Amino acid sequence: MITMDDIVREGHPVLREKAKEVSLPPSKEDKETLEEMLQYLKNSQDEEIATKYNLRPGVGLAAPQIGLSKRMIAVHFVDFNEKEYSYGLFNPKIVSHSVEGTYLSTGEGCLSVDREVPGYVPRYARITVKATDLEGNELKIRLKGYAAIVFQHEIDHLNGVMFYDHINSEEPFSIPENASVADPE
Structure with a gap:
């Protein structure tokens, strides 16, 4: 079972590496x-389990965050329209994206970052992701708004990019150009 102790924190070199492709079909170990x-x-979203094991709630996790430089991400969340997303993906890749941008009014957080980092994180409003799921199926997932933000955050981890790298350092709360807020006011 993965616990908070397994999650590497900012400053760890693996978080700045470009993760390696996972050979498919995945090994038993990669799948597990x-x-x-x-x-x-x-578990982190189940209050009882999270309290028992001291887990910080998360909606996404990338393999580099547990010290593995491999192109694997997991996401589990419900968006603002009550749509559930639950995926374990190998080699996810953004194959297309919108010109329009989006961002969360509250900014973003990360299981590997133990501090508040204020500011808007500009993201694409819509993306299409190609990946292979846990069953070995090739997927093409179209995402928008909050879901697109979560996937971009996790895929960034596979490229050694942290969410705060996107924040405007001069004016962290300047509204990103051509972007609208993703979360309901």
Whole structure:
């Protein structure tokens, strides 16, 4: 079981590496690791389990965050329209994106970052992601708004990018150009 102790914190070199592709079909070990990552997210959102094991709630987790430089992400969340997303993905890649941007009015957080980092994080409003799921199926997922933000945050981890790298350092709360807020007011 993955716990908060397994999650590497900012400053760890693996968080700045470009993660390696996972060879497909995935090894038994890679598949088990990805299943555990997804289970961590489910557990972290269950109040009883989260309290018992001192888990910080998360909606996404990338393999570099547990010290593995591999292109694997897990996401588990419900968006603002009550749509559920629950995926363990190998080699996710953004294959297209909108010109329009979006951002969260509250900014973003990260399981690997133990401090508040104020500011708007500009993201694409709509993206299409290609990946392979835990069952070995090739997926093409179209995402918008909050879901698109979560996937971009996790895929950034696979490229050694932290969410705060996107924040305007001069004016952290300047509204990103051509962007609208993703969360309901």
